[in-house]
Amino acid sequence: xxxxxxxxxxxxxxxxxxxxxxxxxxxxxxxxxxxxxxxxxxxxxxxxxxxxxxxxxxxxxxxxxxxxxxxxxxxxxxxxxxxxxxxxxxxxxxxxxxxxxxxxxxxxxxxxxxxxxxxxxxxxxxxxxxxxxxxxxxxxxxxxxxxxxxxxxxxxxxxxxxxxxxxxxxxxxxxxxxxxxxxxxxxxxxxxxxxxxxxxxxxxxxxxxxxxxxxxxxxxxxxxxxxxxxxxxxxxxxxxxxxxxxxxxxxxxxxxxxxxxxxxxxxxxxxxxxxxxxxxxxxxxxxxxxxxxxxxxxxxxxxxxxxxxxxxxxxxxxxxxxxxxxxxxxxxxxxxxxxxxxxxxxxxxxxxxxxxxxxxxxxxxxxxxxxxxxxxxxxxxxxxxxxxxxxxxxxxxxxxxxxxxxxxxxxxxxxxxxx
Amino acid sequence: xxxxxxxxxxxxxxxxxxxxxxxxxxxxxxxxxxxxxxxxxxxxxxxxxxxxxxxxxxxxxxxxxxxxxxxxxxxxxxxxxxxxxxxxxxxxxxxxxxxxxxxxxxxxxxxxxxxxxxxxxxxxxxxxxxxxxxxxxxxxxxxxxxxxxxxxxxxxxxxxxxxxxxxxxxxxxxxxxxxxxxxxxxxxxxxxxxxxxxxxxxxxxxxxxxxxxxxxxxxxxxxxxxxxxxxxxxxxxxxxxxxxxxxxxx
Ligand SMILES: Nc1ncnc2c1ncn2[C@@H]1O[C@H](COP(=O)(O)OP(=O)(O)OP(=O)(O)O)[C@@H](O)[C@H]1O
Ligand SMILES: [Mg+2]
Numbered sequence: 092x093x094x095x096x097x098x099x100x101x102x103x104x105x106x107x108x109x110x111x112x113x114x115x116x117x118x119x120x121x122x123x124x125x126x127x128x129x130x131x132x133x134x135x136x137x138x139x140x141x142x143x144x145x146x147x148x149x150x151x152x153x154x155x156x157x158x159x160x161x162x163x164x165x166x167x168x169x170x171x172x173x174x175x176x177x178x179x180x181x182x183x184x185x186x187x188x189x190x191x192x193x194x195x196x197x198x199x200x201x202x203x204x205x206x207x208x209x210x211x212x213x214x215x216x217x218x219x220x221x222x223x224x225x226x227x228x229x230x231x232x233x234x235x236x237x238x239x240x241x242x243x244x245x246x247x248x249x250x251x252x253x254x255x256x257x258x259x260x261x262x263x264x265x266x267x268x269x270x271x272x273x274x275x276x277x278x279x280x281x282x283x284x285x286x287x288x289x290x291x292x293x294x295x296x297x298x299x300x301x302x303x304x305x306x307x308x309x310x311x312x313x314x315x316x317x318x319x320x321x322x323x324x325x326x327x328x329x330x331x332x333x334x335x336x337x338x339x340x341x342x343x344x345x346x347x348x349x350x351x352x353x354x355x356x357x358x359x360x361x362x363x364x365x366x367x368x369x370x371x372x373x374x375x376x377x378x379x380x381x382x383x384x385x386x387x388x389x390x391x392x393x394x395x396x397x398x399x400x401x402x403x404x405x406x407x408x409x410x411x412x413x414x415x416x417x418x419x420x421x422x423x424x425x426x427x428x429x430x431x432x433x434x435x436x437x438x439x440x441x442x443x444x445x446x447x448x449x450x451x452x453x454x455x456x457x458x459x460x461x462x463x464x465x466x467x468x469x470x471x472x473x474x475x476x477x478x479x480x481x482x483x484x485x486x487x488x489x490x491x492x493x494x495x496x497x498x499x500x501x502x503x504x505x506x507x508x509x510x
Numbered sequence: 511x512x513x514x515x516x517x518x519x520x521x522x523x524x525x526x527x528x529x530x531x532x533x534x535x536x537x538x539x540x541x542x543x544x545x546x547x548x549x550x551x552x553x554x555x556x557x558x559x560x561x562x563x564x565x566x567x568x569x570x571x572x573x574x575x576x577x578x579x580x581x582x583x584x585x586x587x588x589x590x591x592x593x594x595x596x597x598x599x600x601x602x603x604x605x606x607x608x609x610x611x612x613x614x615x616x617x618x619x620x621x622x623x624x625x626x627x628x629x630x631x632x633x634x635x636x637x638x639x640x641x642x643x644x645x646x647x648x649x650x651x652x653x654x655x656x657x658x659x660x661x662x663x664x665x666x667x668x669x670x671x672x673x674x675x676x677x678x679x680x681x682x683x684x685x686x687x688x689x690x691x692x693x694x695x696x697x698x699x700x701x702x703x704x705x706x707x708x709x710x711x712x713x714x715x716x717x718x719x720x721x722x723x724x725x726x727x728x729x730x731x732x733x734x735x736x737x738x739x740x741x742x743x744x745x746x747x748x749x750x751x752x753x754x755x756x757x758x759x760x
Contacts, residue, residue, distance in 0.1 A: 454562070458600035461560050463588035463615035463621070463668065472613065476604025476653075 100255075101126070103149040111402050115197060118206040127216060137396045137428050138215070138338050138367045145311060148281050150224040151254040153177035161248045161277045164493065168244040168273075175249035176256035177226035187238030189268070195228040195261070200398035201289055203228055203261055210316050211371060214343050215316040217284035217293070221257040224285065224485030230261040233295075234266040243272045250280025252308075259286040264295035264323075266334040269300040271487065275334070275409045276305050276313075283311040283334075291323035293347065298326045298487055301498055304320040304333035307362075311337040311353045319379075328485040329346060329356040330494060332501035338367035338396075345372070345379045345407075352381040357478060359501040360393035361508065367396040379439075381411070386481050387418035388474055389425035392506035399448070400432040407437045414444040419451060419472075421509040474502065511576045513538045513709045514559075514678045519570035521558055528554045530734035531570070536678065541708040542718055543745060544713045546731035547753050550653065552713045553597050555731070560594040561587045572602045574678065580719050589621035591677030595667040597713075602654040607666075611673060618674050643669045644715055645697050654730075658689030668699045675703070682709045685719040697722030716750040729750050732757050 104124055108117040127144050128135040153175035158180060161172055171192065172182040178194065186192060195203060200222075209220045233239060250256040257280055265269065276283065283305055291297060294348050304310050311334045319325055331337050343352050358366035372381045387395040397416045419429035429446035459469035478498050485496050514536040517527050521529040528551045536542055548551055558565040559572060561584035572579045574592055581592070602610065616626040627635065637647060643665050655663050664686055671679050681700070685693055698721050704710065712723055720742060722727070728744040729736045730753070737742065748756065 288715050404600040453604055454600050457560075457562050457584060457603065458596070459610075461562075461588055461596075462610075463585055463617035463674070465585050465617070467584070468613065468617075469585070472610075473602070473604055476602065478604075480604035501695055 094236075097407075100143070100146070100148050104220055104223050107150045111280075117223050120204060120219045123214075124219035124223065134369065134398065136428065137398065138336070138369075140310075140364065143282065143367075144478040146281065148253055149282065150220075150256050151175050151250060151256050153226050153249070153275060154385070155179070155316075157249055159248060161242055161246050163246070164275075165242055165244055165273070168242040171231070171243060171245045173245070173247045173249075173258040175226075176258040178229045187239060188240055189234045189257060190239055190270075191232050193230050193232070195230055199230070200228045204286055204319060204430070206318075207286070207316055210344070212314050212316050212340070213469065215312075215314045215340065216284055217231055217312045218486055221259055221284045221286045221314075224255070225259040225503040227256040228259040228261055230263065231272050233264045234267060235265040237267070237268045238354070239270040243270060245274040246277065247275065248277045248279070249382070250278040250282055250283065251326070252279070254280055255282035255284060256280045256461065257286070261288045262297070263290045264292060264297055266292045267294040268292075269296040271303070273300040273490070275302045276311060276412045278305045278311070279308070280309055283313075285311070287313070287315040289315065289317040289325070291319050291325060291350075293320050293442045293448050294322045295320070296324040296326075299328070300486060300490060300494065301327070301329040301339065302498075303309065303331040303337045303339060305337065307333065307335060309334045309336070311339075313337075313339045315339070315341040315410065317341065317343040318343050319343065319347060319350040319352060321349060321451070323347065323350045325351070326353045326485075327355070328353075328482075329368065329370065330498060331358040332358065332498070334364065336365045338369060340369040340462070341410055342371045343381070345374050345381065348378045349375050350379050352379070353383070353481070353485065354381070355384045355481060357481060357498060358387045358395050359498060359505060360387065360389045360391075360395050362391040362393060364391075364393045369396070369398040371400040372412065374401070374403040374410045374412060376480070377405075377406060377408045377410065379407070379410055382413045383415070383480055384485065386423065387427055387476060388478070388502065388505060389418060389427055390421040390509040392422070392424045394425065395427040396430070397428070398430045398432070399444070400434070402434040402444060403437050403440055403442065405436040408439040410440040410441040410442065412440070416446045418448045419474060420448065421505060424483065467510050471506055474506065475499070478502065511571070512536055512689075513575060514711075515573040516559075517571045517573075519555075519558065519572065520550075520568045521554065521565065522568055523554065523564070527733050529558065532735055534729065534736060536709045536711060540727065541704065541712065541725045542724060543725035543726065544711060545727045545745060545748055550731045551734045552731055553682055556597075556664045556680045556713065558596050559680055560584055560592065575632055579759045584629045585617070588674075589618055593671050593674055593676035595664075595671060595679065595681040597682040597686070599663040599667055601656045605654050607650040607652055607654050608633065608636060611650070611670065614670065615673050620668065623656065635737050638671055639672045642702075643672065644695050645669050647751040653729050661689060661692045664688055665692065665696060668696050672699060672703060676708065677711050678711070680713070683715065684712070685714055685716060690704050693719065720745045730756055
């Protein structure tokens with residue numbers, strides 16, 4: 092009997108791990124990769140992966156001699172490079188004192204794997220596939236009390252047509268440490284499955300900026316699992332503009348009191364792109380705050396998805412959870428979906444959510460036009476303002492211009508086609 | 511030739527007749543006041559003149575300096591010299607006041623064949639006009655109308671008028687929401703722009719404004735039509751007897 096094309100990728104993942112021992116985390120992970128999620132699964136209903144099961148893709152074998160093409164965008168940043176999903180020490184900066192990068196051994200990798208498997212990312216395809224196929228799990232540690240002043244710039248690139256890449260990064264911030272990290276995804280691969288585990292210990296604080304700008308044929312299925320301890324602070328902003336299909340999924344577990352989480356994002360979509368920001372925030376303890384603001388601008392036949400789940404456990408009194416999403420459609424054929432999901436089991440909480448999808452506001456457009464500003468220019472002004480607003484609110488001041496310029500490039504592409 | 515001429519304008523909103531054959535002729539150098547009860551169609555008239563989508567005439571015509579406005583979009587009308595001070599100015603989150611003003615002024619200048627102002631020259635000019643209107647520099651840095659008080663919004667409208675130097679200005683209830691001092695400031699701002707080349711149409715409910723901006727003509731708009739026109743004394747009559755007597759007499 093001919094085996095189904097659908098199984099091809101599953102078989103090549105199993106091939107990839109065939110050399111490892113039965114009890115290795117790779118084998119365990121590959122055992123759990125039985126199929127791509129079906130559109131009947133609630134969290135994959137709006138972002139379907141059917142196409143992947145019909146593609147001929149194999150996990151890449153990293154080429155450690157590959158030429159790199161992405162340059163650093165920041166003077167003096169500390170660069171960490173992943174090429175073909177593999178950490179490249181030879182192409183990375185020497186890190187400042189109090190910070191270190193290590194490749195995890197089998198035991199630590201297994202522990203890391205279990206942290207994912209204990210979370211609600213356990214069935215995410217990237218969890219199982221990337222733990223099976225990653226060249227190695229890389230851990231970035233920031234020691235206790237260390238406040239890193241340098242910007243850490245992590246650049247992911249490489250990959251080939253018909254191959255998948257599997258970078259895996261574990262970031263641990265020990266007590267009272269802090270850092271700002273920008274991650275740039277510039278792959279050429281058909282399929283990109285980045286894994287990230289973030290652990291913030293007491294009073295630790297991270298500013299995280301992600302720019303998804305992979306090749307226009309790529310599928311990026313990013314999975315991020317974050318744990319926050321007491322009084323820690325996770326401030327994250329994602330800009331999704333590249334790829335054919337980019338889904339950034341983040342699950343955050345608020346485990347210690349008085350911690351604070353911001354998970355903001357912008358997607359800019361044109362042509363037949365599909366962009367998805369999926370989040371799940373678990374308020375397990377009292378007195379924490381979380382806030383999500385997501386904005387999208389869509390043209391062409393693109394689709395945008397925001398799925399945001401906030402779960403407040405029965406004990407998590409005095410939780411403040413806010414969620415707001417807004418998408419502007421510039422074309423009749425573009426579609427934006429917003430699916431807020433609140434599960435609140437505590438009674439003394441403030442949780443608010445709102446979602447709007449629409450066009451540019453008529454009265455704003457008319458006001459600008461009534462001042463002699465052309466319709467095209469007026470729309471451009473309003474959309475730019477729409478993005479600037481959230482970028483300025485989400486990103487530290489020194490990075491605002493950079494993020495805005497990155498957004499503007501994609502925006503001008505959308506606008507030039509639509510207005 | 512009148513600067514602004516409205517001929518037998520009829521307009522429906524949601525199948526409801528709002529303007530019912532209104533005519534008005536405004537010559538350069540003149541100030542006209544339009545008064546009328548709530549819902550009589552004053553703002554509808556001003557939106558129609560400014561070219562808001564959905565406010566197209568069903569029949570009749572409007573001319574600005576002899577040129578028909580029927581096929582002209584709002585932005586082109588504005589560049590040609592028509593200005594509307596909104597009854598309810600619109601908030602533009604994220605759009606900085608200064609860059610907004612500059613974009614507007616340069617659009618108008620380009621139309622007039624004048625050189626566009628560079629950033630520095632523009633900021634200087636804007637500050638000069640702003641100080642006359644007692645608009646603080648700080649307000650120009652903020653997003654347009656966002657968090658402005660009612661009175662601040664109105665002042666900002668007149669500041670825009672001063673910078674755009676329009677041919678015909680329509681001021682839709684610019685006096686409402688202004689305290690006595692602000693009323694004086696705004697009126698002075700308007701009066702300063704009065705000249706023989708332009709014209710102003712003020713829509714108001716209160717005679718008080720007309721003590722400051724003294725009109726050449728006063729019109730009473732009721733139920734989509736001008737039912738009576740006269741000089742400044744007509745406004746005093748409204749103040750004294752209300753609209754009811756006038757409407758019944760018409
Ligand atoms: N979209 C609409 N559809 C139907 N009727 C409308 C619409 N917009 C306004 N109207 C009606 O048109 C009439 C005129 O409204 P308009 O705002 O022009 O009045 P106005 O004279 O400016 O009143 P005010 O003094 O209160 O400002 C009102 O009866 C109003 O309810
Ligand atoms: Mg009105």
